[in-house]
Amino acid sequence: MLKVTKFGGSSMADAGQYIKVRDILMSDKARQVAIVSAAGKRNSGDHKITDLLYLCHAHTQYGVACDPVFEMITSRYIEIRDELGIQLDLETEFAELKKRLDAKQVTQDEMASRGEYFSAKLMAAFLGFEFVDAVDWVFFNIDGTVDTEKSYKAFCDKAKGKCVVTPGFYGVMPDGSIRTFSRGGSDITGSLAAAALDADVYENWTDVSGILMADPRIVENPHPIAEITYEELRELAYAGANVLHEGAIYPVRKKNIPLNIRNTNDPANPGTMIKKHFETEVDPHRIITGIAGKKDFSIITIFKRGLTNQVGILRRILSVLEKHGVSVEFVPNGMDNVSLAIPTDKLTPHLYAILADIQQEIAPDNITVHDQISVITAVGHQMKFRPGVSGKIFAALGQAGINIRMINQGPDELNIIFGVENKDFAEAIRVLYNSFIK
Ligand code: ASP
Numbered sequence: 001m002l003k004v005t006k007f008g009g010s011s012m013a014d015a016g017q018y019i020k021v022r023d024i025l026m027s028d029k030a031r032q033v034a035i036v037s038a039a040g041k042r043n044s045g046d047h048k049i050t051d052l053l054y055l056c057h058a059h060t061q062y063g064v065a066c067d068p069v070f071e072m073i074t075s076r077y078i079e080i081r082d083e084l085g086i087q088l089d090l091e092t093e094f095a096e097l098k099k100r101l102d103a104k105q106v107t108q109d110e111m112a113s114r115g116e117y118f119s120a121k122l123m124a125a126f127l128g129f130e131f132v133d134a135v136d137w138v139f140f141n142i143d144g145t146v147d148t149e150k151s152y153k154a155f156c157d158k159a160k161g162k163c164v165v166t167p168g169f170y171g172v173m174p175d176g177s178i179r180t181f182s183r184g185g186s187d188i189t190g191s192l193a194a195a196a197l198d199a200d201v202y203e204n205w206t207d208v209s210g211i212l213m214a215d216p217r218i219v220e221n222p223h224p225i226a227e228i229t230y231e232e233l234r235e236l237a238y239a240g241a242n243v244l245h246e247g248a249i250y251p252v253r254k255k256n257i258p259l260n261i262r263n264t265n266d267p268a269n270p271g272t273m274i275k276k277h278f279e280t281e282v283d284p285h286r287i288i289t290g291i292a293g294k295k296d297f298s299i300i301t302i303f304k305r306g307l308t309n310q311v312g313i314l315r316r317i318l319s320v321l322e323k324h325g326v327s328v329e330f331v332p333n334g335m336d337n338v339s340l341a342i343p344t345d346k347l348t349p350h351l352y353a354i355l356a357d358i359q360q361e362i363a364p365d366n367i368t369v370h371d372q373i374s375v376i377t378a379v380g381h382q383m384k385f386r387p388g389v390s391g392k393i394f395a396a397l398g399q400a401g402i403n404i405r406m407i408n409q410g411p412d413e414l415n416i417i418f419g420v421e422n423k424d425f426a427e428a429i430r431v432l433y434n435s436f437i438k
Pocket of ligand 1: 008009
């Protein structure tokens with residue numbers, strides 16, 4: 001049995017958290033591999049080390065001294081080391097980094113990666129595990145994708161049968177330079193490590209006891225999700241739920257490795273288990289697995305008589321968006337109209353050029369643009385073949401006086417997506433939650 005574990009920034013924030021991580025690892029012999037993030041916030045007013053690293057780099061780029069910020073970074077790690085009595089020379093490495101930074105020899109990605117690097121060095125020394133640097137096994141292709149075959153082989157060579165700690169978030173480019181994933185990317189490293197070693201489970205340790213059915217800032221005490229499929233999770237993450245980095249799902253899903261989200265501050269809680277599918281019975285109270293949403297969409301609606309009968313017209317409309325490099329999130333359509341839902345911040349810089357091009361391309365009867373739209377998604381694999389779910393959603397919203405501006409359902413019936421005005425966003429989520437969750 002092998003469990004690959006990943007500990008996020010809040011689990012690495014101070015010496016007290018390191019002790020919790022050690023206790024979690026020591027309580028189960030199967031937990032032999034740990035991927036760690038940079039130190040996160042210790043309290044709401046605190047700073048994430050990764051943010052400070054980016055800040056330092058930006059200072060030096062503009063020729064402004066970053067010494068006080070650099071000092072905040074070094075002192076955080078040195079404090080953890082000294083509180084835990086770990087024997088490790090960090091000072092020499094920090095001094096070397098600062099020298100190269102001042103000489104503008106450190107790229108932004110390399111600088112950002114140092115948070116995970118120092119976390120992993122410290123944690124490995126604290127646990128007595130071997131340190132495996134991510135540059136020795138996470139290999140990027142020139143286009144920024146990961147060469148999984150090469151990476152998996154390298155990690156197997158370095159980590160199989162051993163107890164190791166490896167930093168999350170970064171790897172190496174073919175030219176030897178350091179490259180990071182996008183923010184939150186240590187989740188991806190953990191997933192790659194689990195896939196490389198064919199682990200029995202990938203445990204992602206964070207500061208919440210799994211995924212909740214809705215945002216707790218909107219719904220009071222939402223139920224936790226005990227079990228969810230990879231597909232449902234992807235939909236929820238895409239719809240706006242802030243859970244895992246989207247890129248973390250693919251490597252474990254491909255190898256059918258269950259992913260378990262756990263809480264470092266409440267290790268007895270089983271958290272959320274994510275798998276391909278579950279054998280459990282259909283629970284009539286759990287038709288919907290979760291609800292998520294995003295605000296601030298714009299909806300362009302194009303009216304043209306007989307639009308759906310015209311061959312190639314959708315392609316021509318979408319090619320305008322492609323030309324301007326704008327991706328469309330939803331495309332609900334009627335007989336004489338089609339709508340394009342696009343995040344407002346992505347659309348605004350190109351809006352007038354896009355409207356002019358659509359005008360020229362298809363000569364529509366009319367085009368309207370509505371801003372301040374929220375898109376809410378109800379996700380649940382049990383909605384499939386179950387009549388009446390959307391009816392129930394729309395009846396509940398109607399009773400609450402919430403006007404629906406757009407409706408869409410994915411062809412796999414895994415989700416129902418609808419648009420409401422921004423002002424109705426929170427209420428729509430609450431109404432939906434309360435009408436489905438008893
Ligand atoms: N430390 C990085 C960030 O703050 C990566 C991670 O924690 O996953 O985004």
